[in-house]
């Protein structure tokens with residue numbers, strides 16, 4: 001934990017996302033012992049001194065971003081290999097994922113972390129894709145990022161290769177994972193229960209894992225979709241819609257985060273609102289994957305019912321970027337288009353999902369998600385000296401509609417500067433890129449996963 005104090009001085013704007021949603025023009029922030037100790041007008045903090053002062057007159061400051069569903073492991077090594085005409089790449093995805101070695105996963109994880117922090121993500125949920133967290137611990141420590149980890153478990157037949165165990169073993173594994181990982185790295189690591197999905201886990205397993213999460217005061221996340229076919233299948237299997245099924249087996253609650261959650265009907269949304277279960281939606285994955293947001297996306301209705309929604313980037317082969325600013329942009333524009341109503345998902349709502357509301361969805365809002373006295377100092381400083389930030393009158397609109405993660409200038413997590421004027425200092429990037437390229441070549445050869453390199457001839 002840094003004992004160094006830090007002052008972000010005279011920021012062009014501070015978008016606090018505090019309870020009054022104040023945007024402070026010419027604002028300053030004082031960071032002491034890793035927390036925000038003061039935030040206000042620069043003039044009011046003029047006499048506050050610190051070990052380091054960042055001149056922020058050309059910077060816009062936001063809370064650090066949360067990424068509620070972000071698989072990092074195999075995908076960086078083989079990013080972009082699936083041609084569009086392949087359709088769903090899922091069977092290949094899990095085959096590649098299962099074939100990763102410890103050393104390979106360490107390298108791809110490092111690359112994932114570099115991309116995440118450089119785009120302003122300070123906390124992300126890896127939904128059980130990391131097979132070798134021990135090997136990745138040093139990477140988490142070096143990057144300084146907050147990570148929510150879990151052991152992906154299933155106890156049923158699945159259409160693709162997933163880690164499958166006897167029910168009791170899946171529960172034991174989860175319990176030991178929570179015991180080992182919860183609270184490490186000064187609390188920056190959290191551990192959750194991570195059953196893959198309702199289709200691949202028995203009701204008994206889901207129920208037991210929910211109980212474990214409750215007893216350990218932690219959360220549970222799983223993949224969840226509905227829609228006409230899934231509702232029909234679920235009705236035939238257990239007499240309920242997919243969401244009501246989860247409620248019927250006692251698996252919904254404020255510590256449960258459902259991922260994707262497309263195709264919910266009104267009763268299912270009511271069910272989430274009633275139980276306090278939250279959602280992590282991946283708007284770019286939904287769009288790129290042709291999941292039919294126009295028909296199946298219910299983000300406006302979820303938010304209207306005050307269901308807490310976080311945004312996610314899913315995977316480097318799904319969305320494919322790890323840039324929450326672009327996810328905010330997609331969330332803000334896709335409902336306007338699909339429902340022909342420009343009032344839907346205003347820029348402010350998109351920013352809330354990436355910050356405070358996302359933090360509430362992930363159960364970490366007591367620590368992060370807004371810039372307020374007493375909260376941990378997780379901050380993103382955007383560089384406005386770039387064409388896409390001109391002209392600047394409304395910083396929220398410019399952030400969500402004009403910018404992307406490339407204007408992230410400086411990132412602070414837990415009071416530590418992890419990206420400093422565009423540079424991170426925890427890894428040699430060109431060396432890492434070469435290593436991951438080589439891993440990708442070997443992984444494809446080893447698993448026999450090959451596709452034409454491009455639909456156009458590479459000469």
Ligand SMILES: [Zn+2]
Nearest residue numbers: 071127223259
């Ligand atoms: Zn996922």
